Amino acid sequence: MIVMRSKLILRVVSKLLIPFILLFGLYVQWHGDFGPGGGFQAGVIFAAAFMLYGIIFGLGTLREVLPAWLTRSLMSIGVLLYAGVGVVTMLRGAHFLGYDVLASTPTGGQHVGILLVEAGVGITVFSAIITIFCAFAGRAAADVNPSDDYIDEAE
Amino acid sequence: MSLEILSSDFLDAVMLLFMAVTALAIARIRNLFAVVMLSGIYSLLGATLYVILDAVDVAFTEAAVGAGASTVLMIGTLGLTSARENVTPNIKAIKGFVICSLVGAALVYASFDMPSYGDPEAPIHHHVVPRYLNESASEIGLPNVVTSVLASYRGYDTMGEAFVIFTAAAGVITIIGRSRRRRTKKDTVDKKSGGSEA
Numbered sequence: 086m087i088v089m090r091s092k093l094i095l096r097v098v099s100k101l102l103i104p105f106i107l108l109f110g111l112y113v114q115w116h117g118d119f120g121p122g123g124g125f126q127a128g129v130i131f132a133a134a135f136m137l138y139g140i141i142f143g144l145g146t147l148r149e150v151l152p153a154w155l156t157r158s159l160m161s162i163g164v165l166l167y168a169g170v171g172v173v174t175m176l177r178g179a180h181f182l183g184y185d186v187l188a189s190t191p192t193g194g195q196h197v198g199i200l201l202v203e204a205g206v207g208i209t210v211f212s213a214i215i216t217i218f219c220a221f222a223g224r225a226a227a228d229v230n231p232s233d234d235y236i237d238e239a240e
Numbered sequence: 241m242s243l244e245i246l247s248s249d250f251l252d253a254v255m256l257l258f259m260a261v262t263a264l265a266i267a268r269i270r271n272l273f274a275v276v277m278l279s280g281i282y283s284l285l286g287a288t289l290y291v292i293l294d295a296v297d298v299a300f301t302e303a304a305v306g307a308g309a310s311t312v313l314m315i316g317t318l319g320l321t322s323a324r325e326n327v328t329p330n331i332k333a334i335k336g337f338v339i340c341s342l343v344g345a346a347l348v349y350a351s352f353d354m355p356s357y358g359d360p361e362a363p364i365h366h367h368v369v370p371r372y373l374n375e376s377a378s379e380i381g382l383p384n385v386v387t388s389v390l391a392s393y394r395g396y397d398t399m400g401e402a403f404v405i406f407t408a409a410a411g412v413i414t415i416i417g418r419s420r421r422r423r424t425k426k427d428t429v430d431k432k433s434g435g436s437e438a
Contacts, residue, residue: 113300117384117387118382118383118384118387118388119382119383119384120384121296121297121299121300121384121386122297122300123297123386123387123390123391125301125401126297126300126301126304129301129304129305129308129309130304132309133304133308133309133312136309136312140312157413160406160409160410161406163402163406164399164402164403164406167398167399167402168399171395171399181396182392182395182396182399184392184395191379192378192379192380192381193381195379195380195381195382195388195392196381196382198391198392199380199382199387199388199391199392202391202395202398202399203387203391205402206398206401206402209402209405209406210402210405212409213405213406213408213409214309214409216409216412216413216417217313217408217409217412218309218312218313218316220412220413220416220417221313221316221317221319221320221412221416222316222319224320224416
């Protein structure tokens with residue numbers, strides 16, 4: 086991966102853009118039930134902000150913000166959150182992923198359930214895309230410069 | 241009159257024409273960086289087509305994943321391989337062309353059995369769809385029916401999708417995530433020790 090340490094315009098513009106991309110990602114995540122979007126799209130947009138950061142400032146800097154152990158754990162936490170909602174609804178006497186029992190009213194329960202599973206999807210998609218990006222980009226960096234100090238290791 | 245020409249059918253035709261031209265360019269060009277950029281454009285055209293078809297959620301996904309994330313991933317992949325496509329021998333190209341033509345003809349033949357575009361009698365507009373559209377406001381209570389269907393009525397499917405993405409990333413970690421770096425480190429050590437010996 087080409088590290089653009091000296092490109093001043095790219096660095097300034099990306100620093101200005103990244104907060105807005107993150108904000109838009111959060112909007113798409115939590116507004117998916119009212120407008121277009123949802124966990125999947127929000128996860129990709131959120132990941133895009135970090136990918137931009139990684140392309141401009143280098144993979145090592147990105148991994149300082151998002152260590153490998155964090156994205157790997159988040160990947161599992163997302164799907165566990167989704168499946169966990171299903172287990173909770175079963176414990177409360179409904180079918181797997183029958184959200185009606187999660188709150189006092191059925192529609193309230195549906196709202197809580199959908200919010201939680203969308204969050205699970207968003208977390209998994211975000212961390213999965215960051216993981217794939219870092220795996221590819223890290224390997225390219227290792228090819229270009231084998232003594233690169235970039236370490237994608239949990240230990 | 242001037243606005244009538246911008247009717248949905250006309251826009252559909254223009255978008256499909258653009259997509260066909262982009263696909264042909266992708267097939268012809270050997271510079272893989274240009275191919276990656278063109279495939280991003282292809283996804284963006286597809287997203288525009290979905291917007292015209294009022295499928296904003298799908299368009300959103302196509303624009304974010306197809307035109308955004310996968311373009312970056314493909315450029316990352318280009319860093320690992322050659323930036324130029326090898327020339328395919330003519331005999332292989334002809335074989336491929338024949339197979340593609342046969343499959344394409346079969347698909348076109350199959351499409352004659354499909355309901356025509358926008359047909360209100362099509363099965364996709366019956367079955368469970370009327371219930372989703374009529375009842376989701378009282379059953380789920382969300383304004384966006386797409387979210388109701390994806391996250392609640394079809395919650396199993398969406399969970400399966402989440403697990404597919406999880407599995408994909410886990411597979412990438414398994415194949416190129418860890419072992420390679422160790423080998424690189426060892427290579428570097430070998431090189432260093434070799435250098436000191438010489």
